[in-house]
Amino acid sequence: MAANDDYKGYRGEALDTLKNFGALVWSDVEIRTSRGAYTGIILPRSETADPNHIVIKLRSGYNIGLAARSIEAITISGRKEAHYKIPEKEFPFDPAKPKVKLLGTGGTIASRLDYRTGAVIPAFSPGELYGSVPELADICNLETEKLFGVFSENMGPEQYIATARAIGREIEKGVQGIVIGHGTDTMHHTAAILSFMVQDSPVPIVMVGSQRSSDRPSSDAALNLMHSVKTAAESDIAEVMVCMFGPTSDMYGLLHRGTRVRKMHSSYRSTFRTIGDIPIAMVSREKITPLRHDYKRRRADRKVRIDTSFDERVSIVYYYPNMKPDIIDSLVDNGYRGIVIAGTGLGHVNKPLYPALKRARDKGVAVFMTVQTLWGYVQMYVYDTGRDMMELGVVPAANMLPEVAYVKLAWALGKTTDVEEVRRIMLSPVAGEITEREPENGYLIFQGGIPEVEEFISTIKK
């Protein structure tokens, strides 16, 4: 084991060369190669990098890779091992401030470098967070608990349930607010399932992450963290929310309802948008500004209903033209009990799928229709084809987002096997996942290039 660490990450030719010269990682060396001499410290190597090069850190701080094959001699003069540690300072306690719990699931809200993979890994304790974002102490007394450390794409039922239960425990203990650190990729899936698993919370439950990891000076992590902690500590919105940047500028965050939010850009800071409605509120370091008033209010009690039902045998089918019925058939044959279709337009699939849909219905599989346009309602009466599908048991899921319908169906199937009951649960809004009406400003995607949009953009920093 020690031997592995001695040559951390190296393999093949590079490993042989280092062993040959007895040069361990962190050795201060001069390396002579057929191209010349180089002086620096041998660094560990990323395990995914090739087996042919040795990495050294030059005196100037730069790293370079040298071909193991070209190395003629290595002279070792010392050793300098890096101890990467975020300065830890005890988080100050102020009895006058509210208590906020930060539950960690993973993600880059606080992170450090991992030499093995070259990627960033999360760092977390209150002391570390205080060391890097001291402003948090002006807002609350912060406690943290690392539930698990997974990338958001690896979140699943096990983590959903553990998180919901942890939230229940904290509410019973009397925290004033809960923040959940989460990777951003599937934050909206988790926000949705928590909206169903945690009902009638007396306190804010705020999900937060960062689009630029906190090892970057321009990271959005610190500001997102401040916004989310402020929301958890001070806001009167007792719902599951996602708190992320409003604009790409460091200006304010938006509080999105957990069932109406979606990640809409692979890398922008302002990637999270409320779909088909408007966000609940804006939050800056100074204040929280509600944009609507129909949210659930904070209460003083410690009552909450935790319902962690979940049946994994559910899938989303993203319809595309010329889809073959075997896609549906294979789900049914593999024992899936629920299917959410993201259909075209108002909620359509092609005719060749009909027999497969009928077969699914006959086998007791619950099939729901959502729209891949994301904005707008399913409406299956407008065209005959829609009516035909409803005949086949496909249930229109109003304006539920496909991912939201997916987690809700898993949640509903976790409670009952009765298809009618599942249908009833699905179509009864629990946390705003179906809305009765879509406001006119619920669909605003400004089109760049148009004069009035350009004028707006040029006068207002976004």
Next chain:
Amino acid sequence: MSDYRFQFKPFPEMTEADYAEIGFRSGLEIHQQLLTEKKLFCRCPAGRYSDAYDAEILRHMRPTLSELGEYDGTALMEFKTKKEIIYRINRETVCTYEMDDTPPFMIDEQALDIALGIAMLYRLNLVDELHIARKQYLDGSIPTGFQRTTIVGVTGSVPYKDRSVSIVQLGLEEDACREVSDVGHRRVYLTDRLGMPLIETVTGPDMRTPREAAEVAQILRRLVRSTGRVRTGIGAAREDVNVSVRGGTRIEIKGVPRIPRIPLLTYHEAMRQWNLLRLREELRRRGITAETFRSASEDVTRVLVKTSYQPIREALAGGATAAAVALRGFRDLLSWQTQTNTRFSREISDRVRVVACLTKLPNIIHSDSLSETLSSSRWDQVRKAVRAADDDTVVVVWGPAGDVKTAVEEIAARAREAAIGVPSETRQALRDGTNGFERILPGPDRMYPDTDLPPKVVTEERLERIRRGLPVPIWTREAWYREIGLPADVVEPLAMSRWAGLFEMMVKEWGIDPTAAAVALVQFPKSLARRGLDPSRLAEDDLRRIFALFRDRRISRDGVRALMERSVRGQGLPGPGEVRPATEEEIYARVADANAALRAMKVHNPDRKAHVLMGLVMTALRGRVEGAAVLERVTAAAEGTC
């Protein structure tokens, strides 16, 4: 016995021996933009600049830990300043990558080829596997908060005089924003230059006089230019100059735009360091060391609210506060000369300006100053408030309360540093040849591996291909130019021009008239530039076609100029069949037309008639004929009309 008895002389009187006496050392970091089509880590077009912008983005910067687990001093200083950074975005030149909203794309291969080629010219040891690093800049000049940069080669040299100058390393990196303004807590940047590929060449501290520093800069400049693959023009090459003296500190003077300014700048920096070291001696004589240094501060807003000194009175009326800092035992030392017409008080004022964001000058006054600020009775009150003794100096600073608090700390900190020596800083070059504080010198702690991009192997095949395309050394070229009789004024510019290779081919393979081609390649682009056009837009393909027409006598020299202009304007060139030399009949007809037109004009000076006529005919024939052929007919015609 003083180690620092030497007294600086005026710049022209300093000798090599004088510089040896003070232990002058200078090294260079030369930044040179590369001539690529695209930026380094995204696909935005390179080299397009405009002050116009479509949108603004606001960001802040926070320090992060280095790879070795430490915070960088500069980073912490910049964080203290708490600046709002505004980026102005022009969509033609900037995409979401530069704004740090999209991860980097793979490194631009063209830029890497050029950098590797130049590394070979410097005889550097090339790197087998490139690792992209992030070099932190928390001043906001790069929206990510770091510059993506990679080392291409280390440990090389170039010949100089009877010795050689060592080249420490060559880096390939992205350029930063252009600063528009920096007032109070708000700094504004233009982003067009951001992300442009440039190389940074770092020399050893091998230059022993200011003049040597400039000469070596010139050699390096010519060497990279000789590849024909670097950008020229304002801002395309910028020098950072490092200076130290015996017992001093390596100080980096940033962003020297022109080489001829290097000698005076390095002279002044040497003088500043020397005088700071002399100041330290004086402090020691007075018993002040870093350990024994004492200061005290006090709020003096009430004392000064009615002062007749306008800057303070106005600020306080606007809600500012004022504080006094007593520097124990510092009497008269704020007037200690550091550079020409510059005193130690300037070091303090600079820190207050940069770190505390008190950018409106004057931002401090002090009791060593001879100029009129506070009345003596007011000074007495201030001194009393801060319990200053006779041998203390008192500094007064004013502004928003938070900034004054930072300023008070900085004033004491900078004064204490005087007892230590020359603080590590980067300094900015000023127009008068002196320099001012910019920021604390960053160390290796600000380097961080870029986890967004994988290492990149530089293959032997690639190096071999680049080696084959390397230019002939400029000194070899220049010798040949002289041999074939080129005019003296085009020899050097042509040798450094990116068209040197094309020129050689045209002369050797096409048998083109060397002088005509050389003058066209050197002078015509300049004349286009004078008319506000951008000669860097000339494409090699276009030039080949233009000179092929000239070789085939389809166009004249004027035709070459006219077609170069069309190429630069992006109007495209005529096809091979569309251009033919003017026929005898055409020339005759155009002369007749011009003559008719001339009759309709009033030409007061009859001697000018031939000249005007010539102009009319040449314009009409648009470079399809040599002037000499026209002149003969025109002269006859002009005389005929008399």
